[in-house]
Amino acid sequence: MMRFERETVVRMQHVDAAGIVFYPRYFEMVVQLIEDWFADGMGIDFHALHHVCGVGVPTVHVDIEFRRPSRLGDRLLFSLNLLKLKRTSLMLGIGASCRGEERLRLRQVLTCTSLGEAIHAVDIPADLRAAMSPYLHSEAAQ
Amino acid sequence: MMRFERETVVRMQHVDAAGIVFYPRYFEMVVQLIEDWFADGMGIDFHALHHVCGVGVPTVHVDIEFRRPSRLGDRLLFSLNLLKLKRTSLMLGIGASCRGEERLRLRQVLTCTSLGEAIHAVDIPADLRAAMSPYLHSEAAQ
Amino acid sequence: MMRFERETVVRMQHVDAAGIVFYPRYFEMVVQLIEDWFADGMGIDFHALHHVCGVGVPTVHVDIEFRRPSRLGDRLLFSLNLLKLKRTSLMLGIGASCRGEERLRLRQVLTCTSLGEAIHAVDIPADLRAAMSPYLHSEAAQ
């Protein structure tokens, strides 16, 4: 089982008046991580996903725990693997830590959909499914 | 049991390339709703909370389902009540709908903390607790 | 000459670690003001602008002075009028103040364009031009 990892630095744009990350900004980091996983981990960037595959992967469920606050300049190590891979959806397991201290953990479900006015679930394209498989958590795969 | 309600319009700043709300932006709306609940529903704005009460209410857990996409110009009716009120934390139940169609629902746990460098949980101040009580869900209160 | 005015409250999402508005957030407020001017001042919301008129109004130039900082909870009074109205572009004059103290002032040029892959300037539609005219600054109109 592979994990996809990426480091992100806490910026001015992320922190609130208390000097800690304003929690909606963590989701921008999470979306960046997922974009990087598609582009760099699987070789399919979001532009290609939308314009070549003709599908989107909107998020339908997030369950997130914020364990410890993060501050300006913290270097957050994000880590992603795949907990479930179904016909039209996938569940990601994502965590972030800084100097070994866990900051957050989350499970996120994305559904594969058509684009345009009438959005509906579609099968995950075979190429995309194949590219995802190495990231599938071994226990989940059994 | 009281509910706190507030309408929010989907803006250019909220939508992505697919023309639907980029999900991290929903959390900005949720934080605004909570700010408005404090200021308008309970008469304690965040400036007073921080500078008079000397406490913050960072979010420690969110479980959110995105049920249907929202588009530019949609008027979202947000609704908030209090599912649990403990010694140092509270759980909110929040939903948003548009023309009767549910768009999202979430449960969010906030912890009452000290401010400054060493953040730790503190009791919810008595005044704040009293102001919150009318929003406590009746089943939860039993 | 008419002015379009709208009040905006400084929110958690707007302020930085120094407790003052993070300047990129002011532009979100400015875009909201312009959206409100289109929808409420002229009766043409951005959804209609894009989907009915088939044009966009991307910003091509901004010159902004930040005069005094704004803090969480400040109620900012934004005011907009039209400094120039040309064939394919318009220049807005926008200011924001709080309790009579000026916070920022800016001039912003928007160009009327086609939508889609190949963006190019187009004439401002006649209906839109007529709706804008009352906001044209009298000296500019001479």
Add this chain to the structure above:
Amino acid sequence: MMRFERETVVRMQHVDAAGIVFYPRYFEMVVQLIEDWFADGMGIDFHALHHVCGVGVPTVHVDIEFRRPSRLGDRLLFSLNLLKLKRTSLMLGIGASCRGEERLRLRQVLTCTSLGEAIHAVDIPADLRAAMSPYLHSEAAQ
């Protein structure tokens, strides 16, 4: 004269419903560039600037031209140099291009200030001034 350069990728979080960068998001990229210039170009990160030097560098003026739109996945090359270096303020010249096509150019004035409730201009600390000097544009230095 040195230039400070940094590449930024256009992300989902940056684009609007028309699929092009929502202009307020460019300012988040500009602030990141300036943070990186401080941290990597001059060896003084913003945390040190605030907590060690005890000063901030709020922006007081921006004059920006958006020349061509940018789209999801575009790799923007940002470039910064110093147009003016005065006693309490500095003017930056910043540009961004993609595959040789200019996307934006701006001049931004930052003032060196005290932190806290009563913000006022202070001299740029000598160490910071020395670190900035190599980036001063040669014509400006004459």
